[in-house]
Amino acid sequence: MESKQWNRTSVELSANNIGGINQTTVTFSPGVTVLTGRNATNRTSFLQAIMAALGSDRASLKGDADEGSVELNIGNETYTRTLTRQNGTVVKSGNPYLDDPELADLFAFLLESNEARRAVARGDDLRDLIMRPVDIDAIQADIERLTAEKHRIDDELEELESLKQKLPSLEEKRTRLEGEIEEKRAALKTKEAELEDADSDVSETRAEKNELNEKLEELRETRSHLEDIRFKIDTEEESIEALQDELDELESEQAALPDVSTDSTTDFDQQLQSLRERKRQLDSTVSELQTIIQFNEEMLEGTSPDIRTALQSTAETDSDESLTNQLVADTETVVCWTCGTEVEKQKIESTLDQLRSLRQEKLDERSELNAEMRELEAEKSELEDKRQKRQRVERRIQQLETELDDRNTRRTDLRYERAEITDDIDTLEEEVEELEQEDYSEVLDLHREANQLEFELERLETDLDDVEAEISDIEDKLVEQEQLEEQRADVQDELTDLRTRIDQIETNAVEQFNEHMTSVLELLDYANLDRIWIERSEQEVREGRRKVTKSVFNLHVIRTTDSESTYEDTIDHLSESEREVTGLVFALAGYLVHDVYDRVPFILLDSLEAIDSDRIAALVDYFSEYAGYLVAALLPEDAAALDDEYERVGEI
Numbered sequence: 001m002e003s004k005q006w007n008r009t010s011v012e013l014s015a016n017n018i019g020g021i022n023q024t025t026v027t028f029s030p031g032v033t034v035l036t037g038r039n040a041t042n043r044t045s046f047l048q049a050i051m052a053a054l055g056s057d058r059a060s061l062k063g064d065a066d067e068g069s070v071e072l073n074i075g076n077e078t079y080t081r082t083l084t085r086q087n088g089t090v091v092k093s094g095n096p097y098l099d100d101p102e103l104a105d106l107f108a109f110l111l112e113s114n115e116a117r118r119a120v121a122r123g124d125d126l127r128d129l130i131m132r133p134v135d136i137d138a139i140q141a142d143i144e145r146l147t148a149e150k151h152r153i154d155d156e157l158e159e160l161e162s163l164k165q166k167l168p169s170l171e172e173k174r175t176r177l178e179g180e181i182e183e184k185r186a187a188l189k190t191k192e193a194e195l196e197d198a199d200s201d202v203s204e205t206r207a208e209k210n211e212l213n214e215k216l217e218e219l220r221e222t223r224s225h226l227e228d229i230r231f232k233i234d235t236e237e238e239s240i241e242a243l244q245d246e247l248d249e250l251e252s253e254q255a256a257l258p259d260v261s262t263d264s265t266t267d268f269d270q271q272l273q274s275l276r277e278r279k280r281q282l283d284s285t286v287s288e289l290q291t292i293i294q295f296n297e298e299m300l301e302g303t304s305p306d307i308r309t310a311l312q313s314t315a316e317t318d319s320d321e322s323l324t325n326q327l328v329a330d331t332e333t334v335v336c337w338t339c340g341t342e343v344e345k346q347k348i349e350s351t352l353d354q355l356r357s358l359r360q361e362k363l364d365e366r367s368e369l370n371a372e373m374r375e376l377e378a379e380k381s382e383l384e385d386k387r388q389k390r391q392r393v394e395r396r397i398q399q400l401e402t403e404l405d406d407r408n409t410r411r412t413d414l415r416y417e418r419a420e421i422t423d424d425i426d427t428l429e430e431e432v433e434e435l436e437q438e439d440y441s442e443v444l445d446l447h448r449e450a451n452q453l454e455f456e457l458e459r460l461e462t463d464l465d466d467v468e469a470e471i472s473d474i475e476d477k478l479v480e481q482e483q484l485e486e487q488r489a490d491v492q493d494e495l496t497d498l499r500t501r502i503d504q505i506e507t508n509a510v511e512q513f514n515e516h517m518t519s520v521l522e523l524l525d526y527a528n529l530d531r532i533w534i535e536r537s538e539q540e541v542r543e544g545r546r547k548v549t550k551s552v553f554n555l556h557v558i559r560t561t562d563s564e565s566t567y568e569d570t571i572d573h574l575s576e577s578e579r580e581v582t583g584l585v586f587a588l589a590g591y592l593v594h595d596v597y598d599r600v601p602f603i604l605l606d607s608l609e610a611i612d613s614d615r616i617a618a619l620v621d622y623f624s625e626y627a628g629y630l631v632a633a634l635l636p637e638d639a640a641a642l643d644d645e646y647e648r649v650g651e652i
Contacts, residue, residue, distance in 0.1 A: 009075040011629060017068030018052065018083070019045025019060050024652050032624050032646040033631045036639040042652045043633035044111065047604045050631065051109050052081045054600055055098030058105060058113075059083065060295055061090045072097065097600065103133050104600045107590035108627075112607035113297050116590055117583035123571055124360065126534065126553040128367065130509045130590055131502070137374065139498055146495045153488045160481045163474045170471050177464040184460060188453040195446040212432070213447075219428045220451035226421045227455065229414055236411040240404060247400045250393050260387035268380035275373050282366045289359040296352055505593060506551050510536045513589040520585055520622060524615045530566060531558040532582055555582075576610040581619065588623065601628030608634065613641035620646075 014025040020042045035043040052059035053072035061068045061083040068083040074097075081094040098104060106116055106129070119129050514533045521529060535554045557569040574582065584605075591597065603623055608616050616638050624630045639648065 012073040013046075013050060013053065014071045015046070015049035015069070017062035017065035018049045018070060019062065021045045021049065021062070021652065026649055026652065028629070028631070028649065029647055030628050031630070032620060032642070033629065034620075034639045034642055034646050034648045035631065035633040035652065036636050036648055036650055037652075038635065044606055046649075046652045047109075047111060047606055047631065047633055050602065050604060051101075051104075052083070052092070053079050053096060054104060054109075054602060055081075055096035055101035056105050056109060057092060057101070058109070058111075058290075058294060061085060069094075103590075103594050103596045104602075106133065107587050107594065107596050108600055108602055109604050110584060110587050110606070111604065113294055114583075114587065116587035117580065118356070120555070120571070120583035120586050121579050122356075122360070123555075126555065126586065127506065127536075127551055130553070130593065131505065133594055134502065134505060136502065139501060143495060143498050146491050146498070150488060150491045150495065153484055153491065157481065157484055157488065160477060160484070164478060164481075167471065167474055170467055170474070174464065174467045174471065177460055177467060181457065181460045181464060184453060184457040188450065188457060191446060191450045191453055195450055215428060215432050216447045216451060219425065219432060219448075220455060222421060222425050222428060223451070224455045224458070226418065226425060227459065229418045229421060233411060233414045233418065236407050236414065240407050240411065243400050243404050243407070247397065247404065250397050250400070254390065254393045254397065257390045257393065258386055260383055260390065268376055268383070272373060272376055272380070275369055275376070279366060279369050279373070282362050282369065286359060286362050286366065289355055289362065293352060293355050293359065296348065296355075503551075506536060506553075509589055509593045510534045510553065512592050513586055516588055517582070517585050520581060520619070523618050523622060524581065526578060528560045528562075529557075529578060530560050532556070532578075533558075577612065577615070580608070580610045581615070584619065584623075588626065591626065597626060597628075603627040603630045605630070605632040608632070608638065613638045617641040617643070 010027055010029050012025065012027045014023075015021050016023050020040070024042075024046070026046065035046060037043055048059040049070045050072070053070040059070075059081075066085045070081045072079040079095055079097045081092060081096050084091045084093070106114075110117060115129060118124075119126055517532050521532065533556050535556060537552055537554060539550060539552045555571055557571060557574060558566055559569045560566050571579070571582075591603070603626070605620070605623070608619075611619065616634065620630065620632055620642060634642075
């Protein structure tokens with residue numbers, strides 16, 4: 001993989017009161033820049049100044065200063081950072097290069113205290129570290145959102161498919177209705193011809209005929225009205241039956257749902273609030289420990305000249321040096337920066353190890369708290385979903401009960417109206433009978449038959465209009481089906497990508513580490529060290545109050561004996577040089593997996609003394625392929641092994 005070399009301009013860095021630096025301005029070019037010098041020559045402080053300008057909080061203010069600043073110029077862009085001492089703490093402000101420095105702190109700023117390097121050395125959980133920048137909660141929220149969207153589209157497609165299956169029967173009904181209408185029209189035409197012939201044979205007065213026709217027309221209209229009422233009653237009864245079925249289903253569903261009160265979710269809120277408060281306390285403790293550890297590591301690396309002179313002056317005034325101290329004069333000591341006395345460096349390093357262990361314990365506790373909070377939030381969300389579902393069911397039941405009452409009332413009114421119209425028809429039929437005469441009873445029968453045919457024809461034409469309207473509506477909706485299917489495919493692709501993203505990141509991290517570790521070991525040629533590789537496997541672990549299956553990274557070390565046979569060793573048996581190289585390669589894997597090179601084109605290297613000069617030179621060459629700017633702090637003898645073309649900074 002090639003780095004994104006999008007920034008190829010020179011860099012100018014100005015720093016004031018950062019670490020051990022009083023004031024400095026350094027310009028360096030793209031590619032490799034070597035900070036060469038002995039310990040306590042502000043090389044680490046300069047790297048911290050770069051980190052501060054890029055956005056990291058892991059930079060310290062000079063011990064005797066109340067304010068420090070950094071300015072980084074890249075091309076036409078300027079980035080600034082100010083460190084101010086306030087109430088015993090250092091407050092950082094300004095306009096840094098990065099808004100969120102987490103990825104760079106983990107995988108680009110590879111100083112001695114870098115977590116990726118130390119995780120390998122301590123045998124920590126490598127999988128958790130490589131996955132720390134991944135917002136798993138956000139991924140899960142996106143999965144839930146897209147799942148809901150997919151369900152909505154599925155429901156629409158299912159409805160469209162149901163409508164599509166309904167089309168053949170509707171088209172068949174339309175064909176049948178068109179045929180029946182043609183038959184009725186033909187029958188009516190025939191009946192009207194018979195009626196015309198019969199009318200010509202009947203001798204009656206115009207007034208009598210008109211009165212009879214009026215009664216027959218009124219009778220036809222009343223019968224048509226009666227048919228309308230019967231149709232409305234049938235429709236209401238069908239609707240009542242469908243509503244009652246839905247009501248029965250919802251009442252069964254309601255009985256199966258738990259009655260969740262708001263007090264239940266309040267309990268979850270209280271528990272979550274308590275856990276969040278504990279997490280804030282842990283965050284504060286971890287931050288304090290990190291500051292203490294970082295400060296002490298920097299002081300061990302090389303106290304600033306002013307502080308060292310002041311402390312040594314204090315130590316020299318103490319003339320009561322014990323015999324024991326004189327006997328162990330050969331032991332490596334440093335001037336304690338808290339009390340000013342000479343103490344063994346090993347004791348301070350031992351205390352630092354204890355602080356690092358405590359910090360790791362707090363980090364582990366924070367991870368467990370995060371897992372417990374995620375579990376509680378999931379339970380709360382599930383409970384809230386059930387409560388909302390029950391509320392929706394109860395609201396729908398109320399709507400159905402109200403609608404059922406309304407429809408039952410309308411059906412009763414329609415039945416009453418039907419009885420009245422039936423009485424009216426009986427009365428009209430009696431009146432028509434009185435007007436009938438033996439001479440033209442046949443004409444009256446023909447009128448009744450013609451009226452009935454007209455009514456049936458009108459009903460068939462209404463039914464045909466309804467069927468054609470329904471077919472047209474379905475065809476309009478089916479036009480959306482193809483678009484919905486495309487949307488569903490897109491949502492499914494996104495879901496698949498989200499559900500496999502974590503797995504892809506883990507797999508990519510393992511592949512990147514194994515690939516680069518193989519290349520680096522071949523390049524550095526360690527004796528009897530054949531291979532260092534990570535195996536990804538599944539393991540059951542406890543998260544909060546439950547056990548879950550989780551990926552773990554197992555680091556394997558393969559060595560060769562003098563007799564050319566191979567065996568598996570452990571990370572504990574690696575030399576300090578081998579361990580440091582492994583940590584650096586692991587950091588490089590994170591740098592590539594998380595595309596850190598797209599966000600910040602810097603890799604910073606420090607504290608490489610455990611690795612011999614030639615191997616340092618090979619590592620710098622190898623890492624330089626992946627960053628626009630690689631800045632390495634090296635001792636003069638280690639810097640001498642590097643390519644002469646690399647830019648060197650000797651004074652800071």
